Amino acid sequence: MIAALARYSLRRQMLLVLGLPSVVFVLCIAALFAHQSSRALDQALLERGRTMVRFLAPAAEYVLVSGNREALDALMARGLAQPDVVGVGFYDPGGEALAMLGEGLPPRLAAPVRTEGDEIRVDLADGAVGFEAAVVVVPAAVDDYAEDPPLKTAPVVGRVRVVLGTARLDAEKRSVFLTVSLLVLGVLAAAMVIALRLAGSVGEPVAALVRAVGRMADGDLAVRVPAHARNGELKALEAGFNAMAEAIAESQRTLQARVDEATVQLAWQAHHDPLTGLANRRAFEERIEQAVRAHRRSGDQITLFYIDLDHFKAVNDSCGHAAGDQLLSQLGVLLRGRLRAEDEVFRIGGDEFAAILRSCGSEDARRIAEGLCAAIADHAFECEGRRFRVGASIGLARMDPDLQEADALMIAADQACYAAKHGGRGHVVEYPLPAAAGSSLSAAPSAPPA
Numbered sequence: 493m494i495a496a497l498a499r500y501s502l503r504r505q506m507l508l509v510l511g512l513p514s515v516v517f518v519l520c521i522a523a524l525f526a527h528q529s530s531r532a533l534d535q536a537l538l539e540r541g542r543t544m545v546r547f548l549a550p551a552a553e554y555v556l557v558s559g560n561r562e563a564l565d566a567l568m569a570r571g572l573a574q575p576d577v578v579g580v581g582f583y584d585p586g587g588e589a590l591a592m593l594g595e596g597l598p599p600r601l602a603a604p605v606r607t608e609g610d611e612i613r614v615d616l617a618d619g620a621v622g623f624e625a626a627v628v629v630v631p632a633a634v635d636d637y638a639e640d641p642p643l644k645t646a647p648v649v650g651r652v653r654v655v656l657g658t659a660r661l662d663a664e665k666r667s668v669f670l671t672v673s674l675l676v677l678g679v680l681a682a683a684m685v686i687a688l689r690l691a692g693s694v695g696e697p698v699a700a701l702v703r704a705v706g707r708m709a710d711g712d713l714a715v716r717v718p719a720h721a722r723n724g725e726l727k728a729l730e731a732g733f734n735a736m737a738e739a740i741a742e743s744q745r746t747l748q749a750r751v752d753e754a755t756v757q758l759a760w761q762a763h764h765d766p767l768t769g770l771a772n773r774r775a776f777e778e779r780i781e782q783a784v785r786a787h788r789r790s791g792d793q794i795t796l797f798y799i800d801l802d803h804f805k806a807v808n809d810s811c812g813h814a815a816g817d818q819l820l821s822q823l824g825v826l827l828r829g830r831l832r833a834e835d836e837v838f839r840i841g842g843d844e845f846a847a848i849l850r851s852c853g854s855e856d857a858r859r860i861a862e863g864l865c866a867a868i869a870d871h872a873f874e875c876e877g878r879r880f881r882v883g884a885s886i887g888l889a890r891m892d893p894d895l896q897e898a899d900a901l902m903i904a905a906d907q908a909c910y911a912a913k914h915g916g917r918g919h920v921v922e923y924p925l926p927a928a929a930g931s932s933l934s935a936a937p938s939a940p941p942a
């Protein structure tokens with residue numbers, strides 16, 4: 493039974509626990525009340541019947557002895573006028589009818605009524621109750637000098653029968669039953685309303701908590717339960733759940749923010765040189781591919797610079813690697829500052845930089861490259877009381893009908909840079925290479941340095 497109950501929801505269990513005893517209790521009380529009421533009504537009817545025959549028997553003594561018919565009729569009429577009386581009859585001592593008025597009166601009575609005491613015989617018929625008693629002669633008071641002793645039993649001069657109808661009694665019983673039924677219904681309805689509200693006040697908040705926990709388990713961290721509970725413990729449970737959900741959501745937000753931050757940092761590190769803050773070689777290769785695709789789509793002019801510092805090693809050798817780093821960083825800032833915002837600058841190797849210029853005419857590109865050369869040469873780097881000036885050799889290549897691939901463009905710029913380096917350093921060489929420079933490039937690498 494308990495195990496079967498346990499399978500139901502908490503709300504149903506509470507309804508059963510609260511509602512069932514109330515129903516049983518109310519039905520028992522109602523049945524008891526109806527039974528007692530019915531008995532009281534039956535008793536009242538019996539009492540009335542007995543009272544009637546007790547009244548009629550002595551009253552009929554004289555009438556029966558005298559044989560006064562008019563008095564007998566008057567007596568019957570008086571009896572019949574009483575509430576619930578449906579028949580009054582007088583019989584001789586042998587049970588033969590002398591006079592009858594109303595219903596439920598047989599022409600002959602079954603058995604004689606004993607005369608001792610206050611004996612009244614009661615019989616139940618369909619819809620009526622009969623009461624019979626003997627009419628006896630009340631002995632007259634005798635004086636102390638009488639010769640005969642008084643009779644032990646009074647002589648019977650007749651019998652009286654009164655019949656009470658039960659119609660009014662049945663109507664009253666029906667009325668009692670109806671009233672009790674309505675009361676039961678009212679009390680049960682009130683009990684069910686109370687049970688429903690009590691079960692709801694516990695069951696609904698618990699059900700809401702169960703739903704919320706399920707949604708949270710499915711990953712919905714924004715779920716909260718409404719504060720509906722009126723009970724102290726359930727209120728604390730709702731508040732505790734909401735606080736816990738908020739704490740989990742907050743830690744999830746913090747974690748996500750850290751992951752996002754780390755992702756951004758990793759993405760930046762993957763595409764940037766940490767020393768100069770410029771985009772690195774990987775970014776350069778991706779951007780040059782994109783630039784070439786843009787050129788194919790829209791004919792956008794693309795110019796590529798390969799910039800290799802001259803005699804940079806001397807700084808490292810003289811002042812140490814840290815000083816070399818410092819100079820690389822300064823030259824990164826210089827390059828970025830001398831190019832337009834839409835031009836892109838990269839550090840693609842140890843002392844090698846590159847730049848991608850868009851929508852830049854041939855002459856402008858050359859002038860810009862030479863300006864960079866001059867600016868780098870003019871940049872003075874002081875270290876340990878010594879002043880260093882490194883120069884730069886720049887190779888320049890532009891997309892044209894012969895240079896349609898990213899790789900080819902990079903090789904062309906690299907070859908131009910190599911030519912500049914071997915042509916005396918500190919100047920710009922543009923691809924296609926001059927004949928003299930081209931002839932001296934037999935040892936030039938066929939691919940950009942890694």
Ligand SMILES: Nc1nc2c(ncn2[C@@H]2O[C@H](COP(=O)(O)OP(=O)(O)OP(=O)(O)O)[C@@H](O)[C@H]2O)c(=O)[nH]1
Binds near residue numbers: 767805806808814815
């Ligand atoms: N400080 C520093 N030095 C670097 C870094 N990466 C490469 N180098 C050095 O840069 C130098 C590059 O070599 P080279 O290009 O042959 O040196 P260079 O003196 O410029 O020679 P030329 O280009 O022929 O003029 C080497 O000495 C490397 O050790 C770096 O990140 N920091």
